[in-house]
Amino acid sequence: GSEATTQKAAAGGEVGPDQICPDGTLTMGVEPFEDPKTLIPVYETLGKALGEELGCEVEVQISDTYVAEILAMQNGKLDIGQFGPLGYVFAQKQAGATPLASFAGEDGKVSSYTGGIWVPKDSPIESVEDLAGTTLALSESGSTSGDAVPRKALIDAGIEKDVKAEYAGGHTEALLALVNGKVDAAEINSQTLASATAEGQFDESAFRQVWTSEPILNDPIAAGPNMAPEVSAAVQEALVNLPADAVAEIGEYLDFTPPAGKPALVAVTEEDYQPVSELAEALDLTTDDL
Amino acid sequence: MRADHLSAAATLRVDGLRKAFGEKTVLDGLTFDVSSGEVVSLLGANGSGKSTSLRCVVGLERPDAGTIVVDGVTGKPGEAMPTVAMVFQKIHLVPRRSVLDNVCAGALGRLGLSRSWSVLAFPRELQEEAMACLDRVGLADRAREKAGRLSGGQQQRVAVARALCQRAKVLLADEPVSALDPAASEQVMNLLRSLADDDGLAVAAVLHQPDLARRFSDRILGLAGGSLVFDSPAAEVDDDTVAGLYRPALEALEAAEAARTKEFA
Amino acid sequence: MRADHLSAAATLRVDGLRKAFGEKTVLDGLTFDVSSGEVVSLLGANGSGKSTSLRCVVGLERPDAGTIVVDGVTGKPGEAMPTVAMVFQKIHLVPRRSVLDNVCAGALGRLGLSRSWSVLAFPRELQEEAMACLDRVGLADRAREKAGRLSGGQQQRVAVARALCQRAKVLLADEPVSALDPAASEQVMNLLRSLADDDGLAVAAVLHQPDLARRFSDRILGLAGGSLVFDSPAAEVDDDTVAGLYRPALEALEAAEAARTKEFA
Amino acid sequence: MSIATRPPEQAVPPRFRPSGIAVGVAITLGLIIVHWYAAVQTNTSPKELIEGWRGLWNFLFGLDKTFPNGKTIHQDGAFPLDLRWSETIRPGLEYCLLTIWIGLLGTTLSIPAALLFAIISSRTTNRFVPLWLAGRAVMSVLRAIPETVYALMFIAAVGFGAFPGVIALAIHNVAVMGKLWSESMDEVDQGPVEALRVAGASPVQTAAHAVLPAVMPSLLGLLLYRFDTNVRSSVILGTVGAGGIGFFIKTEVDSFHFDTMMTYVCMVIVLIIVIDLFSAWLRRKVGAV
Amino acid sequence: MSIATRPPEQAVPPRFRPSGIAVGVAITLGLIIVHWYAAVQTNTSPKELIEGWRGLWNFLFGLDKTFPNGKTIHQDGAFPLDLRWSETIRPGLEYCLLTIWIGLLGTTLSIPAALLFAIISSRTTNRFVPLWLAGRAVMSVLRAIPETVYALMFIAAVGFGAFPGVIALAIHNVAVMGKLWSESMDEVDQGPVEALRVAGASPVQTAAHAVLPAVMPSLLGLLLYRFDTNVRSSVILGTVGAGGIGFFIKTEVDSFHFDTMMTYVCMVIVLIIVIDLFSAWLRRKVGAV
Ligand SMILES: Nc1ncnc2c1ncn2[C@@H]1O[C@H](COP(=O)(O)OP(=O)(O)OP(=O)(O)O)[C@@H](O)[C@H]1O
Numbered sequence A: 001g002s003e004a005t006t007q008k009a010a011a012g013g014e015v016g017p018d019q020i021c022p023d024g025t026l027t028m029g030v031e032p033f034e035d036p037k038t039l040i041p042v043y044e045t046l047g048k049a050l051g052e053e054l055g056c057e058v059e060v061q062i063s064d065t066y067v068a069e070i071l072a073m074q075n076g077k078l079d080i081g082q083f084g085p086l087g088y089v090f091a092q093k094q095a096g097a098t099p100l101a102s103f104a105g106e107d108g109k110v111s112s113y114t115g116g117i118w119v120p121k122d123s124p125i126e127s128v129e130d131l132a133g134t135t136l137a138l139s140e141s142g143s144t145s146g147d148a149v150p151r152k153a154l155i156d157a158g159i160e161k162d163v164k165a166e167y168a169g170g171h172t173e174a175l176l177a178l179v180n181g182k183v184d185a186a187e188i189n190s191q192t193l194a195s196a197t198a199e200g201q202f203d204e205s206a207f208r209q210v211w212t213s214e215p216i217l218n219d220p221i222a223a224g225p226n227m228a229p230e231v232s233a234a235v236q237e238a239l240v241n242l243p244a245d246a247v248a249e250i251g252e253y254l255d256f257t258p259p260a261g262k263p264a265l266v267a268v269t270e271e272d273y274q275p276v277s278e279l280a281e282a283l284d285l286t287t288d289d290l
Numbered sequence B, C: 001m002r003a004d005h006l007s008a009a010a011t012l013r014v015d016g017l018r019k020a021f022g023e024k025t026v027l028d029g030l031t032f033d034v035s036s037g038e039v040v041s042l043l044g045a046n047g048s049g050k051s052t053s054l055r056c057v058v059g060l061e062r063p064d065a066g067t068i069v070v071d072g073v074t075g076k077p078g079e080a081m082p083t084v085a086m087v088f089q090k091i092h093l094v095p096r097r098s099v100l101d102n103v104c105a106g107a108l109g110r111l112g113l114s115r116s117w118s119v120l121a122f123p124r125e126l127q128e129e130a131m132a133c134l135d136r137v138g139l140a141d142r143a144r145e146k147a148g149r150l151s152g153g154q155q156q157r158v159a160v161a162r163a164l165c166q167r168a169k170v171l172l173a174d175e176p177v178s179a180l181d182p183a184a185s186e187q188v189m190n191l192l193r194s195l196a197d198d199d200g201l202a203v204a205a206v207l208h209q210p211d212l213a214r215r216f217s218d219r220i221l222g223l224a225g226g227s228l229v230f231d232s233p234a235a236e237v238d239d240d241t242v243a244g245l246y247r248p249a250l251e252a253l254e255a256a257e258a259a260r261t262k263e264f265a
Numbered sequence D, E: 001m002s003i004a005t006r007p008p009e010q011a012v013p014p015r016f017r018p019s020g021i022a023v024g025v026a027i028t029l030g031l032i033i034v035h036w037y038a039a040v041q042t043n044t045s046p047k048e049l050i051e052g053w054r055g056l057w058n059f060l061f062g063l064d065k066t067f068p069n070g071k072t073i074h075q076d077g078a079f080p081l082d083l084r085w086s087e088t089i090r091p092g093l094e095y096c097l098l099t100i101w102i103g104l105l106g107t108t109l110s111i112p113a114a115l116l117f118a119i120i121s122s123r124t125t126n127r128f129v130p131l132w133l134a135g136r137a138v139m140s141v142l143r144a145i146p147e148t149v150y151a152l153m154f155i156a157a158v159g160f161g162a163f164p165g166v167i168a169l170a171i172h173n174v175a176v177m178g179k180l181w182s183e184s185m186d187e188v189d190q191g192p193v194e195a196l197r198v199a200g201a202s203p204v205q206t207a208a209h210a211v212l213p214a215v216m217p218s219l220l221g222l223l224l225y226r227f228d229t230n231v232r233s234s235v236i237l238g239t240v241g242a243g244g245i246g247f248f249i250k251t252e253v254d255s256f257h258f259d260t261m262m263t264y265v266c267m268v269i270v271l272i273i274v275i276d277l278f279s280a281w282l283r284r285k286v287g288a289v
């Protein structure tokens, strides 16, 4: 209702719908990189709730690549956008995006997931170092858990040049390559693992995880460069204060019950994603061409 | 030189042939025969059913009624008979294949697939027989040339050689000379004559030039409206008889023109 | 009825036309003229340069030398002259367009793009003029039919109407009747005759039938090897003169055939 | 019959000349080497193919496999199809419609430019050689760029979704249809063209009154053929993010829902066959092949 | 001249019948409505495109801008190209080669099956209607599935790399080339076919000795045309993960190296134009169109 809207706007400072969405709509880009089938309804629900909070209509646009989102942000076609962690690094660098919020975990802090490398149960490979001279399936270029994180692990182990790493095209494809015996090892992150197991595509007991990454913070929602700081602060405020019913609904899609009274989203800062940025730099992904 | 007309010893006997396309009856009980050693010409106006009758005999059309007997063997309607060969007005060689390969193709009917899946599989004896057939039509020296490179008259002779290689006893020719210049026509007609005289084939040719028919054939058959109008020794067919064949067509043409002129006036 | 040959008052004057395709000289100083009210026939063997000369006059070929003067105006080589129209053997109408639109197209040369970008833009006066032209050739009642639906003779008359709509003073016709049956040929020749007599056009027609030429034209020009062999009143041209035109070609043909027969022997 | 009277049989002349044999062997060897090298480079091998066949079977019909550790797992395959109405079929139909819209606009928006290029690049309508050459060169370059690359470029310009897909198709189609159209103008009967030129018509008038009426049915036929192809391409563009059913096919693969994916694929098959039949019918109707 | 002697001018008959006008208006309205609806569904708007030129400009030539949130962004555009030899050009050439190999194998591996389908689906070589119908139906279905969908399926089924791209191309090409070939067999001169049938040749013999020799040049021409098309398709397949230069174009886009991407795109343009010219030359050489 308009009453609630006025209230929230007041709570967010002097910023109202006129500043947030001068033409009535706020566009939000979504890149459901890891698990589109679950994430699209999540963000649609989230968009609706956010719109009610801000007194704007939030238009959710689905993309399959962060490049599209970032270019759209640069050109003012997108106000806010959700990115994969690595995508966010590019967004920050190429479009001056500011992180606003990300999903909370059971503990009320930002949720995270881990990348992993799996091998068949009876494989002689016991550690990352053993991967030298073997074939490893990665998902696709620009993926955080499917490309950057495992590649960093190979670099850290000093065997990057000795591993025949190939892009399978996606997390699913990488997992199937392992299941079908096409490769000696494959990247499988904790989310893909969960959904593949749920779908009956993967039997954990037939395989073994030889490496697990540090936790990777989940996808942030970030504001585009054309949004003034006070406006993005208002949007951040609204995101972390989503109404409980919307939070519950999102929780249903995500298959977790948010702790009563706790928010679905928590605020994040550039510092939170510093490790990923460093990762990208280490991998030479974002350096300008010479 | 010319054999007598011995109906009893006929090599090809066509009896009561009927064929209709939709509503239109094209052959209406056509009956004729051709004996070994004999050249028979078929004359008739456009659309009188000459081509259709030959196509029925070689199995390219399925007649509605009638029997076709070759050397005592009755053909199945719509199926090719190995002893009957046909030479077409448009010749129908495979232009990119050599003359020899075209002639060999006449023998496909008696070759198994294992000896005919490609020209490379043609057995030696067949190629030698084909060379003999080519020699018969005077073209043995052109055997390895592409068929499409020969002149019209030469191609028509290659088509005859292909018919010979089929070991045919009956040779049907549908306007074999109408695409040829006068000199080439003479050659081909001479060849047909000698196949009857020297090799004992039964030859039936559709012609549109009554003169040629009279000079080269033993008997002339006149067709009109799908049935036989006359069947006489070549010498006995006079100009009037021939003209009678084409008159109805001429009259129709003139009527149409008159109507058009009136419309313009 | 037939106008005298007045060279001084010639409407079309072609002088010293030369044209070579590569090495081959096709027109070799061709000179002739045609006066208003006169029908002139051009006879000549295949390849004697008849079509090429007409194509040079209407600008479809660029002559190497020579002048073309129409009504005192000298044409630029290789460019169309608005006062000269051409009727082709193959007629060349746009078959899917209506008869009337085809006739209107004759006037394109004098219409700006704004009144001719589509048939919908043709001005009313033009359409009325085109109807008059169609009436002149006796086809006003077929104006909205597709041109492709008419018979050959009727299409040729539409082509003449298109030439009229071009307001031509000179009408060139390249074998205008050789694709037509005898009745249609008569119609078209009569029409050409009456265009000269009644409308005062200068008409030049390439014909392959000396008989028609003699019956319908005032003068006959004989072409051989790209230049004029004779230029006489129609009545004075006898069979021998005409036969002389075609003789060299016939001889060449016979020589070729003789060679072929020898090869076969 | 008198085979006996025939002259002695002629020797059969050899089929090939030695030089011909040498050339033939050289070409054959060359082709074999190139293909062998290509097979190595692309990991193509009969063995791979047979193993791949196993994988494909599992993909299509599911897998019941006992692993070395004695456990048996069950994997759902693409069949049986996922035929739930409101979760799969109904949204699938919507995505199909969007795919059609993209293909349709990608085709029709390209008509004006394609016509211009066709007229410029046909000898019948343009005899000014530099312009003719330029037209053909531009079309060659535009045609050489795959639609997916256009899509990536236009995402930068107009954001993402179906619109960049439409532009990508339209630009690619300008070049392809322009080429097809100009070829059919080249083949037009030159008679009426010459007739109008004699009547003093300008090149533009000749194009409007002789060339276009003659080629219109074949232009329309080619347009329908391109519509057909563009709907197919729009499925492809979907898989790289330009909306429509292609996007959802990719999404379902990424979510392991092979049965849903296969349902969408079947819908694509039906869609494209229907469009194929429709355009064949329409082409017969307008009298173009 | 005697215009005066002409009969009075005839009235110009009306151009359209009223029923014709009604049908024309109805069809035009229908087309407008469909296109308008399609434009709404795909967010197609000229305004977006015109406003978007800035984005395309930035993409092509780079961006230096201070945004309202205070951040300054520098982004390299697609031009100038990235012409470093060992980092870009040399690997680019290798990827191009792989793309050619994929296109080549995708074409040649499909030859046997395409020939079989062509012979089954041509009226000239197969007069057994049920088989004829079955052949055409199978080809329709196979053809309806775009190559990228095959690629997605085979990547999911048998793993990644160039090999699934080769299979995807080959399967699609069986159907497309089978159709093109069967059409050219349908159009073959029936004369020699009838002549051999009269001589008692079986259908297979007729195909081998009358149909194939006659259509061989046009089959070869179509094969070369498909090679051309398949190399292009193999670029597209690369962007969904099936190897070759298309894959690297996508990778460079994902890393915001637009200049490197554009270098690869230019290499694709050159590659495809070269193949185009080569196959046109070869087609002229074998005497097919
Ligand atoms: N396949 C067919 N379908 C329908 N009508 C046919 C067919 N073949 C022939 N006809 C018709 O049958 C009639 C006889 O044709 P046919 O070819 O036998 O005549 P013809 O005597 O050989 O004439 P021509 O001298 O012109 O060769 C013609 O009116 C022709 O139109």
Ligand SMILES: Nc1ncnc2c1ncn2[C@@H]1O[C@H](COP(=O)(O)OP(=O)(O)OP(=O)(O)O)[C@@H](O)[C@H]1O
Residues within 6 Å of the ligand: C021, C026, C044, C045, C046, C047, C048, C049, C050, C051, C052, C053
């Ligand atoms: N565009 C051309 N290029 C080369 N040679 C040409 C061309 N046009 C005509 N010729 C040659 O010029 C000669 C004269 O041709 P033209 O068409 O003028 O003869 P014609 O008298 O009209 O013959 P026909 O009676 O056959 O129509 C012919 O030998 C022809 O081959």
Ligand SMILES: [Mg+2]
Residues within 6 Å of the ligand: B050, B051, B052
């Ligand atoms: Mg006939």
Ligand SMILES: [Mg+2]
Residues within 6 Å of the ligand: C050, C051, C052, C174
């Ligand atoms: Mg001529």
